[in-house]
Amino acid sequence: MSSEQSTVLIVDDERSIRLSLRTILSGLGFMIIEAARGEEALALIRTAQFDAVLLDINMPGMGGVEVCRMMRKNSARLPIIMLTVQGSEDRKVEALDAGADDYITKPFQLRELIARLRAAVRRNKISESGDKTILVGDVWLDPERHLVQKKGQAVHLTPKQFELLHFLMANAGRPVPHSKLLRSVWGPEYGNELEYLRTFIRQIRIRIEDDPANPKYLITESHIGYRFSEST
Incomplete structure (x- = not known):
C-alpha cells in the first residue's frame, strides 16, 4: 500500500x-x-x-x-x-x-x-x-462459505472455533482484549470466562499452527488478550 x-x-x-x-x-x-x-x-x-x-x-x-x-x-x-x-x-x-x-x-x-x-x-x-475473504500468511478464510485452508489444505473447525478465528483474522494485526473476544463470539454473559477462551485458542492453534507451542499466527498479548499476527 x-x-x-x-x-x-x-x-x-x-x-x-x-x-x-x-x-x-x-x-x-x-x-x-x-x-x-x-x-x-x-x-x-x-x-x-x-x-x-x-x-x-x-x-x-x-x-x-x-x-x-x-x-x-x-x-x-x-x-x-x-x-x-x-x-x-x-x-x-x-x-x-x-x-x-x-x-x-x-x-x-x-x-x-x-x-x-x-x-x-x-x-x-x-x-x-469489499473483499470478504481473508488471507494472512498461509491461512485463508472465507466467511460466507465457512471455509478455512492452511497451505491449500482444508482445516476443519467447529462453528464456534470458526467464529472465533474469523473475528481474530478480521482484526488481524490488532490486539483484541479477552472480554471483547468472549462477548463478541459467545455473548455478554461470557465476559469473564478466560479459561473457556484459552481452551478454544489452544484448539485453533493445533489446527493452524506448524508448532502450536510456539505460535506465529495466534499471538498472546500478555494481560490483554490475543492478536492474529500479520507478520508471518
Missing part, C-alpha cells in the same frame, strides 16, 4: 514527539497533520479526511481514551493507534474497548510504529474494497 496517498493525524501534547514523527513519516511519503489537544483533533476529524490517527493516551484536557471514543462514534472504520506508556495494561485495554485499533508503547521503536501504521492503513483500504 503506497503511503503517498495516506494522510495521518498525529495527536500529542508533546511538541518534540509530533516533530519527530512528522519528520520521519513525511520522509516515507505520508501527509501529516498535527493536533496538540484532543479538542483540536476532534475538530479536524469533522472537517477533513484521514487514513489513520496516532493518538496519545495521556493529554491535558480531554484524554486520549475519550477522544478515541468520540472519534469512533463519528467514523467506524478510521484506524486509530494509541500511543501508551510502559506497563499501563489497564489503560491499553480501556483504549481498545473505546475503539482503538492498536497501541504502541512509549518509548516506541520506529520500525514497529511504521509497520503498525502501514498495516492499519492497508486494512482500511482492503475493507473498503
